[in-house]
Amino acid sequence: xxxxxxxxxxxxxxxxxxxxxxxxxxxxxxxxxxxxxxxxxxxxxxxxxxxxxxxxxxxxxxxxxxxxxxxxxxxxxxxxxxxxxxxxxxxxxxxxxxxxxxxxxxxxxxxxxxxxxxxxxxxxxxxxxxxxxxxxxxxxxxxxxxxxxxxxxxxxxxxxxxxxxxxxxxxxxxxxxxxxxxxxxxxxxxxxxxxxxxxxxxxxxxxxxxxxxxxxxxxxxxxxxxxxxxxxxxxxxxxxxxxxxxxxxxxxxxxxxxxxxxxxxxxxxxxxxxxxxxxxxxxxxxxxxxxxxxxxxxxxxxxxxxxxxxxxxxxxxxxxxxxxxxxxxxxxxxxxxxxxxxxxxxxxxxxxxxxxxxxxxxxxxxxxxxxxxxxxxxxxxxxxxxxxxxxxxxxxxxxxxxxxxxxxxxxxxxxxxxxxxxxxxxxxxxxxxxxxxxxxxxxxxxxxxxxxxxxxxxxxxxxxxxxxxxxxxxxxxxxxxxxxxxxxxxxxxxxxxxxxxxxxxxxxxxxxxxxxxxxxxxxxxxxxxxxxxxxxxxxxxxxx
Numbered sequence: 001x002x003x004x005x006x007x008x009x010x011x012x013x014x015x016x017x018x019x020x021x022x023x024x025x026x027x028x029x030x031x032x033x034x035x036x037x038x039x040x041x042x043x044x045x046x047x048x049x050x051x052x053x054x055x056x057x058x059x060x061x062x063x064x065x066x067x068x069x070x071x072x073x074x075x076x077x078x079x080x081x082x083x084x085x086x087x088x089x090x091x092x093x094x095x096x097x098x099x100x101x102x103x104x105x106x107x108x109x110x111x112x113x114x115x116x117x118x119x120x121x122x123x124x125x126x127x128x129x130x131x132x133x134x135x136x137x138x139x140x141x142x143x144x145x146x147x148x149x150x151x152x153x154x155x156x157x158x159x160x161x162x163x164x165x166x167x168x169x170x171x172x173x174x175x176x177x178x179x180x181x182x183x184x185x186x187x188x189x190x191x192x193x194x195x196x197x198x199x200x201x202x203x204x205x206x207x208x209x210x211x212x213x214x215x216x217x218x219x220x221x222x223x224x225x226x227x228x229x230x231x232x233x234x235x236x237x238x239x240x241x242x243x244x245x246x247x248x249x250x251x252x253x254x255x256x257x258x259x260x261x262x263x264x265x266x267x268x269x270x271x272x273x274x275x276x277x278x279x280x281x282x283x284x285x286x287x288x289x290x291x292x293x294x295x296x297x298x299x300x301x302x303x304x305x306x307x308x309x310x311x312x313x314x315x316x317x318x319x320x321x322x323x324x325x326x327x328x329x330x331x332x333x334x335x336x337x338x339x340x341x342x343x344x345x346x347x348x349x350x351x352x353x354x355x356x357x358x359x360x361x362x363x364x365x366x367x368x369x370x371x372x373x374x375x376x377x378x379x380x381x382x383x384x385x386x387x388x389x390x391x392x393x394x395x396x397x398x399x400x401x402x403x404x405x406x407x408x409x410x411x412x413x414x415x416x417x418x419x420x421x422x423x424x425x426x427x428x429x430x431x432x433x434x435x436x437x438x439x440x441x442x443x444x445x446x447x448x449x450x451x452x453x454x455x456x457x458x459x460x461x462x463x464x465x466x467x468x469x470x471x472x473x474x475x476x477x478x479x480x481x482x483x484x485x486x487x488x489x490x491x492x493x494x495x496x497x498x499x500x501x502x503x504x505x506x507x508x509x510x511x512x513x514x515x516x517x518x519x520x521x522x523x524x525x526x527x528x529x530x531x532x533x534x535x536x537x538x539x540x541x542x543x544x
Contacts, residue, residue, distance in 0.1 A: 011303050011331050013258045020223040020256070022181050023053050024147070032336040044070065058148040060084040087149065094142040098158070101125075101135045105161050118167050125165070136165045140175060147178055156182035156191075173202050180224060189232035196225055200242070218251040222259055229266065230337045240266050244289055253293065257301035262337060264290055264305050269341050271348040304328040308349065312356055322372050325349050350374075354387050358395070364404040366397075 014033065018026050030053065034046045051066040064080030067073070104110045104125065114121045125131035143158035159175040159182065166172050180195035199221050208214040222243070228235040242248055243263050252259045267290045270283055291313045294306050302310075304327035311320040325346065332342035350373050357369060370380020381397075384404055388395050396405045 012334065013261065013303075014336075016258050017223060020220050022224075023057070024150075024152075024185060025181060025224065025227070026053055028185075029336050032339075036334060057150070058087045058145065059150045060087055062150075091145065091149070094138065094145055097135070097138040098142050100129075101131055101139060101165075102161065104129055104131065105164070114164070118165060122165055122167065131165075136162060137168075137171070140166070140171055143175065143178060147182060152182040152185040155179075156186065156188070169206075173206070176202060184224065184227045187231070189228045189235060192228045193232065193235050193238065196221065196228065196239075196242075204247075215251060215255055218248060219255045222248065222251060222256060226259075226262055226337050229262065230341060236266060236270065240270065240286060244286060249289075249293065253297060253300075257297050258303075260294060260297060260301060261303050261305045261331075261335075264294065264309055265332065265338050265341060265345055268309075268348050268352065269344045271351060304331050312352060316356070316360070318353060318357060318372050321353055322374060325353070326374070350383070351387065354384070358387075358404075358406050362406050364406065366402050366404060369404075 014029060017029070021029075027050070030046065030049055034042050037043065037046075047066055047069050051063060051070060054063050054066070057063070060080050060083045061076075064076030064084075067080065068076050110125075110129070113124060122131070122133070122136070139158050139162035143155045143162060146152075146158060147155035156179050159179040163172050163175050163179070166175070176195060176198050180192060180199060183189075183192035183195055203214060203217045203221065206214075208217075225239050225242070229239045230236075240263070243252065243259070243266075252263070267283075267286050270286070291309060294309045295314050298306075298310060304324045308321055308324035308328050311317045311324050328349070329342060329346055332338040332345055338345070353373060354369065357372065358364060366381055366384060367377050369384065370377050373380060373383065375383060385397070388397075388404075397403075398405060
C-alpha cells in the first residue's frame with residue numbers, strides 16, 4: 001500500500017499545475033494535499049507552503065497565525081497587527097469611494113434606465129448622478145482588494161458592477177478573470193461556467209500582438225476550467241467539447257499535454273452519463289479523438305490514465321490495461337480534481353475492457369475475464385450478465401462450460417466501404433463552399449483606394465453578414481462607424497479618406513476572417529434577424 005502511495009506521489013502533477021493558477025486557487029490544492037496525509041496536525045512543510053503562498057495577500061490574520069506556528073510563537077508578531085489595521089483602513093477608504101455608485105446600481109429606477117451601450121450608460125450616470133470614470137475604476141480597485149482579503153463573494157459582485165460600466169477593455173478582461181476565480185472559490189459553478197465562456201470569447205476576439213500571449217491565455221483558461229469540470233455535472237459536456245475544439249486541443253498538445261490525464265478521465269467516465277440526442281455518437285467520436293491524441297503524445301507525456309487508454313485501444317494488451325487500471329485508480333484517488341470520479345472511472349474502464357474483449361473473442365471464459373477485470377468469479381458472472389443486458393449484445397452464457405458465446409455477424413466489404421465513405425460528399429461540398437466564401441471575402445477585404453472592380457452584391461452581403469456574427473459584436477460596437485465608412489460606395493470609388501480606419505480595419509479583418517471560416521452565412525443572417533437588426537439586413541439583401 002505504501003508503495004502504491006509513493007508511486008501516486010511520483011505521478012503527481014501538482015507542481016506542473018501551480019504556475020498556471022492564481023495563488024488563491026492553489027490554496028485548495030495544498031489543503032487537499034494536507035488532508036491526504038491523514039494526520040491531526042499539519043506538517044511544518046505544509047504550513048510553510050501556505051505561508052509562502054499567501055504572505056503577499058491581505059489575509060493578515062491567517063498569514064500571521066501561520067507565521068506564529070512556523071516560529072513557535074504564542075501570538076502574531078506586531079507587524080501583522082499593524083498590517084491588519086492598515087488593511088482595515090484601506091478597506092474603509094475604498095468602501096467610502098464606492099458607496100455612491102454601489103447605491104446607484106442597487107436603485108431599481110437607475111438600473112431600468114441603463115442600456116447595453118456602456119458609453120451611453122456612463123454618460124447617463126455622469127449627467128444625472130455625477131458619476132465619474134474614477135468612481136467606476138474604484139469598483140475595480142475595491143474588487144481586487146476584497147479578493148486579496150479572501151472576501152470572494154464581495155469581490156465577485158464588485159467586479160461584476162465594474163464590468164457593467166467600464167469601457168476599458170484591458171481592465172474588463174482582467175475583471176472577468178477575477179470574477180471567474182471568485183466564483184470558483186465560492187463554488188458558484190453556474191456563474192463560473194458563464195465566466196469561462198466570457199473569457200473564451202475575449203481570448204478569441206481580442207487582437208493579440210503576440211500569438212504566444214494568446215496561447216498562454218488559453219493555457220490558463222484550460223487549467224482554471226478544471227475546477228468546474230469535475231465539480232459541476234452540467235459543465236462536463238461543455239468543457240469536454242471545449243477541450244476537443246481545434247484551437248484548444250492544439251493548445252493542450254503544444255503547451256500542456258499533462259491535461260490529457262483529465263481529458264481521458266472525463267471521456268471515460270462520460271460513458272456512464274445518460275446520452276441525449278446523438279449522445280452515443282458524440283461519445284464514440286470523443287473516444288476516437290482521445291485515442292488518436294494519446295497515441296500522438298506518448299513521446300511527450302504519459303501517465304497510468306493515458307497508458308490505460310493506449311494499452312486497451314492501441315496495443316490491445318488486456319493484461320497491461322488491467323495493470324494500468326490499478327495504477328490509475330491510485331492516481332485518481334490522490335488527485336484533487338479526479339478523486340470524486342475514481343469509482344466512476346473504474347466502473348467505466350471495466351466496461352470498456354469488457355466491450356473490447358468481447359469484440360475480439362467469440363468464446364470467452366468467464367473466469368479468465370473476471371480475472372482481467374479484477375473481480376471474483378461470481379462477481380465477474382454478474383458483471384457479464386449486466387453487461388449483456390445493458391449493451392444488448394448478441395451473446396449467450398453457457399453456465400455448464402462457464403463461458404460466454406458471442407455472435408459477431410460478419411460485415412461485408414461493401415458495407416465497410418459505405419461506412420468509411422458515408423458523408424464524404426457532403427463534407428467535401430461544405431468545405432468547398434467555405435473556401436470559396438473565404439477567398440471571396442479576403443479578395444473583397446484587399447481592395448485598395450483605387451477604382452478597381454467592386455465586388456458584387458452577394459460578396460458585400462457575405463462581408464456584412466459576417467460583421468453581424470456574435471464573434472464580432474464586441475468589435476462592432478466600437479468600430480461600427482469606421483467599418484461602414486470603409487465599405488461605403490464613396491470609399492470603394494476611391495474618393496474617401498480612411499486613415500483613421502486603417503488600424504481599426506486590421507482588427508475587423510481578423511475577426512471577420514474567423515467568422516467566415518467558422519460560421520455559416522445563413523446562420524449569421526438568422527442570428528441578425530433574431531436580434532432585430534433589420535436595417536443591417538436591408539443592406540445585405542442581394543439586388544434582383
